[in-house]
Amino acid sequence: MTSVLRHHRYGRALGTGAITVALLTGGTAAAFAAPTPTPSPTPTGTATTTPSPMRTRTAPTPTRTERPRVNRTETPRPTRTVTRGSITVSTREATVRRGRAVAFTGRVRDVRAGTTLVLQRRVNGRWSTLRTTALVNRNGTFTIRRTFTARGTETVRVVTRDGRVQSAAITVRVS
Template identity: 45%
Template sequence: MTSAPRHRRYGRALGAGTLSVALLSGGTAGAFAVTSAKPPTPSPTRSGMPVRPPVIGSGTPSMKPSRVPMAMGSITISPNRRAIKAGDTVVFTGRVTGAKRGSTLVLQHMRNGKWTTLRTTTVVGNSGRYTIKRTFTSKGTEQVRVAVKSGMVHSSPVSVKVS
């Protein structure tokens, strides 16, 4: 038996399977055929310039505005001490770019492979600088970072050893 008839059978089976999936998924054979057609081209107007087809959904008043993510920025972090005793306070300072003045910053620490937000917050000052204080009570190495409350921008992590 030659390979050509076998390939035709596979092609027919693939086509029948694709058509069956299209019909079962709520589509029709005609809808499936339309997806493979090339998009319409703009037609010339009286002035000879082509007219672009309207963008679907543009300018409709019922659409809700999408959440616009904050522009990419950066946060620096610098602890005043990297090794402390349990119960001592560490002061983290740094500078924020890409966040508005008055934006809320939170302190996060790594716990079980995930960044967890602590109840330590501050706001971005007029010059883009911040100061945040935290008292660590549990012994061990704490890996912390500062993040904008929305979580879009965060600093590089720093380690503080608590003994």
């Protein structure tokens, strides 16, 4: 308890408050040794306590929350997710006529040159792989050309053939 009063902020405040109260109420050690209140009988039969004139109310001392113990034999969890690479893709045409080719160009990072990239499109909430492919150039760029025959909105993305690295989705309107 002495170390709590000496080293913690709440303990210091509690100790300072107790000393201040003792000095203001009489300054003797008898202020701390006041007798405990005794219950007195009441007409209804319930017991009540009569407070001592020397006793003061103090705030409850906060309790320390204990940290969970860590088992040192466990393997540590990684603190961040490691990405294996990234693909960025864009197109000049937001809208294209039916039957015309759309060029999807982009850049890869942490993907080897010569890696095969595949174009996927979203159909009924699922990604469907198309037969359109391209290879990553030595400088990390690629171009994929695709001709859309159906009218509507096409949502596509570029993925490595093994599916580990993929780009964000891009939307093209076919009219």
